[in-house]
Amino acid sequence: MRPMRGRGRDRINTYLPDELVVEIFRRLDSKPSRDSCSLVCKRWLGLERLSRTTLRIGATGNPDLFVNLLSRRFVNVRHVHIDERLNISLPVHLGSLARRRGSSSSYSKSEDDGIETHSLSDAGMVALGEGFPKLEKLSLIWCSNVSSVGLTSLADKCRLLKSLDLQGCYVGNQGVAAVGQCCKQLEDLNLRFCEGLTDVCLVELASGVGKSLKSLGIAACVKITDTALEAVGLHCKSLESMSLDAESIHNKGVLAVVRGCPALKVLKLQCINVTDEVLIAVGNCCSSLEFLALYTFQRFTDKGLRAIGNGCKKLKNLTLSDCYFLSDKALESIAIGCKELTHLEVNGCHNIGTLGLESIGKSCPRLTELALLYCQRIGNFALSEIGRGCKFLQVLHLVDCSSIGDEAICSIAKGCRNLKKLHIRRCYEIGNKGVVAIGEHCRSLTDLSLRFCDRVGDEALIAVSQCSSLQYLNVSGCHQIGDAGLIAIARGCAELTYLDVSVLQNLGDMSLAELGEGCPNLKEIVLSHCRQITDVGLNHLVKNCTMLASCHMVYCQGITSAGVATVVSSCPNIKKVLVEKWKVSQRTKRRAGSIISYLCVDL
Template sequence: MRGHNWINSCLPDELIVEILRRLDSKPSRDACSLVCKRWLALERLRRTTLRVGATGSSDLFLNLLAGRFSNVRNVYIDERLSISLPVQRGKRGSRSQTSVSSLNQCAFEKNGIEDAEFESSHFSDSGLIALGEGLPKLEKLSLIWCSNVSSAGLISLANKCTYLKSLDLQGCYVGDLGLAAVGKSCKQLEDLNLRFCEGLTDMGLVELAISCAKSLKSLGIAACAKITDISLEAVGLHCKSLEILSLDSEFMHNKGVIAIAQGCPCLRILKLQCINVTDEALKAVGTSCLSLELLALYSFQRFTDKGLRAIGNGCKKLKDLTLSDCYFLSDNGLEAIATGCKELTHLEVNGCHNIGTLGLELIGKSCPRLTELALLYCQRIGNTALHEIGRGCKFLQSLELVDCSSIGDEAICSIAEGCRNLKKLHIRRCYEIGNKGIMAIGENCKSLTDLSLRFCDRVGDEALVAIGECSCLQYLNVSGCHQIGDAGIIAIARGCPELTYLDVSVLQNLGDMAMAELGEGCPNLKEIVLSHCRQITDVGISHLVRNCTLLESCHMVFCPGVTSSAVATVVSGCPNIKKLLVEKWKVSQRTKRRAGSIISYLCADL
């Protein structure tokens, strides 16, 4: 019968909720929620996650959201993101503006506020209290730089949200009483992140460690000047199930880290940036943490190869190792890792100037499961190191090289011939790498999806013609490779139809012909960076936009051939555009009215 609502008459709530759950995108679910009040209510019930900016009357918004989305389990609140309360503008009777304004008016009346002006405020204890009262089933709460939150709000939330499992207090000035209350009420707490919590001392963390002794599995501490080894000793004594520890502090010493190592045998992930920790602590980790899988050491100045040898001798399950600015490590330490940690899959060496070719050669010979390798600012590592990686690490999928002046085409050819499963290759400022090495990649690594060759000034069109044979390529960055022109980008356009990201900034020889080919061959392109391309004009932009209707981000500053006409073309031709970076004087008043919210300006006075 015409006009009869068969769906709402026949289908139960549970089935409609399941249908909404199976929709593949948030816009689709939002559209369905507008069908009728019943669908709107059911769609709200299935929401489990809220992400909210914390400025601009955020307490009011949290009060509203908590009342409408009662099944939410995860809440992310970020002070760095803003909320703007809409005010009625433009045409009278606009549905969206009227509904939002009505919503705000009702909320203010409910809270006893009669003023029509909406004053900007920050997330505070009032918002936390509203969360606790409206979302008692909350399991994960992230408060990023919410500096107006205090112990009072945290105590109120802890008393209501007893199912809380994860709490991130980055940049919040909460005190010991609030943290102790969380420990007392939230017995299921597993994950705690305390980064830049300057108001906390050992007292609060010790109380939480005692209360959550059986549940706590992950702890992060950074830049908390009043938290010392006493806290870590308490965690090591009580929290036997701890699996993850991230520690960044100049106030921690060996005593605290040793307590964790000896008291937490389940430790799997350890990240340390502590200038006062020495080899003694790493020896304890190597002796006691036999389940360790990930180790990251940053800016260590007081430990040597002795500590790394202890890790190699004891942590046989180690899979992921990061060594950053560890000045006293040498090839001997890396040799211990190579011989002892056969399951190693990820290795990053960053700024460790005493590690050279020999250490990496041993990794290539002894760690056949290596899938990711990053070498940053490693001046002493030469071609033969990557030759051994190519020979021994057949499963390598990701390689990153930054400022490695001794690595050239010979090394890249070895990687290309031996690691044919390579999917990601990032090279920056490696001036000995040119066409020969990149051509070898294009000829051998057909699964390549991500290629970045920033400021490699020996790479030209010939290399990109070979890369054009990698039909799976999705990400390409060749910024600063001044020898690349139209021919290279045209080859990419014709051979890589899956391309979604392209950065060709500072290519002085790139012109409109390449833009036209990109428009024809890469319809999935979503982000493009064209800044400092002097040969590109409005004509090229027009050809690009004609078929690349999925474009979401476009940077085209310092392109003298691009005018306000091209800016208007991008705005009108790309319905999905979210960010457009141009000079301010190139944006007409009409374009500004139409798309002012998505336009960003650089050097507005030029």
Template sequence: MRGHDWINTSLPDELIVEIFRRLDSKSARDACSLASIRIGATGSPDLFVNLLASRFSNVKNVHIDERLSISLPIQLQGRRRASDNSTVSSLKLHYVTEKSGSDDGDVDSICLSDAGLAALGKGFPKLEKLSLIWCSNVYSEGLISLAQNCSCLKALDLQGCYVGDQGLAAVGQYCKRLEDLNLRFCEGLTDKGLVELALGVGKSLKSLGVAACAKITDISMEAVGTHCRSLETLSLDSEFIHNKGVLSVAEGCPQLKVLKLQCINVTDDALKAVGTSCLSLELLALYSFQKFTDKGLRAVGSGCKKLKNLTLSDCYFLSDKGLEAIAAGCEGLTHLEVNGCHNIGTMGLESIGKSCHNLTELALLYCQRIGNDALLEVGRGCKFLQALHLVDCSGIGDVALCGIAIGCRNLKKLHIRRCYEIGNKGIIAVGEHCKLLTDLSIRFCDRVGDDALIAIAEGCSLHNLNVSGCHQIGDAGVMAIARGCPQLCYLDLSVLQNLGDLSMAELGENCPLLKEIVLSHCRQITDVGLSHLVKSCSKLESCHLVYCPGITSAGVATVVSSCPNIKKILVEKWKVSQRTKRRAGSVISYLCVDL
């Protein structure tokens, strides 16, 4: 049928691979229009790369992840992927299969190797984007071969690969179009490799990420600042980078728009350079800084007038004055996260509410000094707020949430965790005023009960709901959600001791789109309720059932037999019968294996 993908949604994977084996003519291969491949790198990845590379030359996007496993022959498992395309534009081959003992087979043979990478380069000469995630058996030799054959490469992700300087230098020499490079956890690299890469692709490079590379120092950053004048995004996580390196980038890369720093040896001087030179900066994220103060943040507020997104995490010496400077200078701010900055309080956030009227997302995590007045000001000034995240904010309660609900009618996402002063009153106000809310998470807020969920069900059409640990919530609240939110896709009801089978029956009857449900630690739910739930929820893909004493092996078997799309069941091992294991062993995960 035109406009529907019968291949990806209906054919099992082993049949698709067999079809690929038989595509010998160029016209047949071209008809598949395969442009993107995603495979695991544990199993027999070299065989798959050779198989696909010998048949498809137009592939432009390859993602290989050693954390995902693949085996030959492929286990029988129907494809679940839906697509609106009538051609096979993307192939995903990744499985988590039960591993045999560590003594079986050669470890090198089950990981992507230099030979596989070389075959990939020769088979896919039009490759533009390559991700090699934690491919620990790939070294410089394979990367050199790839670079020599893939001159069109624009994006390269080498996270966790032990490639050396020679391989990176080859990328700089041959891949003159490279724009995006991720070197996170590439422990084999030194300044020599990154300097040579900067010399080679300095004119094209726009994005660079470096983390946990102990031998990459300020020397590399000086080379980046000198040669990569078009750099727009830089992410640095290193204790070996100092002011000198950040200063070089700030002064040498005038087009820098995104800067993420976790460098404990960088001080105010570097931030002052950012404020003076990076006038196009739109996103700034500062993590775990202990050597800069409000002086650095004042410079950013004074110079970076285009700043829209600011994250301040564990920056202990920042205070309200720094946030006030941002509010005064960066009125176009749309996203703000303050995480664990213990000297930032109510006054700093009040200034944001008064000045940054375009704010759409606000996250306050572990902010003990921020009180109700701060969010009341945000409610008055930030009418476009769409997302609010609150974690462990002991000074924020119902008064603040009522102010947000009344003032921020565009709120779509509300996530709250361990804010013990927030109860029914605040959540009821959200239900009454925030009609666009689709994503609600209230975790371990022990003053929230059924009345709050009833109000939400009457006023909002939720797609995602998490009420884990809210022990006052029972069947009445969840039944109201089931009747009022038929679009519900994700539901976490874990650790609700008063929840029983009645709510499961209502969910099964009224929420046919439900894909994920978490019922762990729900002691009153039994096999009866579970059978009612899964009878009509045919789209269910994930179900967590650990520590539910009322659910037995019969209930687990019911989930397997009733849910054709199930991909993950989390349960105790002793609740899985041999028959269920034979039937659906690949989708069952165990919280605790043999002790």
């Protein structure tokens, strides 16, 4: 890309002011596009840096050094995301610079590759505060070396902070309390897995930012008790979202939040000591509730869900996971009272069966997403009602639902023609007939997963090939599928970007050749345990699939080191290759060692 020139003059740089060029950069929809613009000329490089508002920093390298360097280059950053689970390679020149400066951040050295992996320290937090005083959103994910000292320093400098994620950080009470004292605009706080915190910090924080706080997440903080939640209920009247996973919390604390925060819209609870009394209070007090998720409850009954149905008329999203004492009557109450329901997940609730889901199909016409996981008692007739009553259904997940078969899927296909995503796993009664109906009626399908569905074969994929918008396909473990089905997909689904055909014993090189010809947008492919695929098929695939970024091919006995080298050398965008270690030659390892992963090192 070059600036527009006319009669030897640079029109863009001559006539457009800095402010307009920066605004254009801000409107670019991807980082690669902005990076390309920054290479045009020095002026664009400087202006593009002014347009950057977000930085992401991973674990490998020196986060403290990065913060110092980036704060001088990108002065308008508002969002910083540091995740020490992410492995991002440190450029060579920065690595040598870090060693020369003798950075104080802690680090460890990997025995396999010799790369030094550093952790953000309090010094990095000080640099964050001083370098980005306009910071509004900060995520520190598993930054274990950050303490109250660093967090206190940052809070004092970044008083415009609105969102703070401290997941997995071992910050103490003083740091969180300082946030409450300094960051009066804080709206979103995540304290998941902050194990050292006690009631003291949350009481002080609630009193400090109670007027602004809208979202709070707490998990695995064993020293936080009902006392802290009582402070939240007393001070945080604007709270809209609460996520709570704690064994130390009882009815008293949750009731304080429910009764004190009438604006509550999102409530996620995993608290084994909470009973129906809480749900009754939610039904009575939280008329604005839109999202409710209940996980692993052994003390909730139909009585609690009846209160939700009676009082929460705006409920749109409901998740019930391992709630063993809920029955069909619970879903009937939701169906009758919550006509706005759009998303429903039922996971491992063994007493909920066909009648409960049937009532949803009859009474909730706006349902767009349904997930049934480990629901052995829900049968075909339930999904037949969903097909008749929920015409707007776009997403359906079925996992280990042994009583659901082709009849149900045919009903969904004929009634829910807007279906875009269908994921089925280990539903052994579903075969070709149901999937053929999907291919014939649901032409907007973009995402299909049929994992370990033994009765699905080539006939099903030939029908699905009519869904020309298909982008994601997973048929792992569908043993009846062979070349004929994949060739049909290759010829009919040119937009395919992800394909998993692992454990297909009848799949050969011919299908890979067709995929190479017909699916040039393919970015990820999983070929593991495909015994008939060889280097020949792999060569045909990568010849035209130049966008391929990930290839898994372990336990493919026909693929050799030559095939691995072909993938590495032919795919300029390749980022991950999963293969046995003995199939990687020394030359391939030298050329692309950083992108190769080994499932079984010693084979």
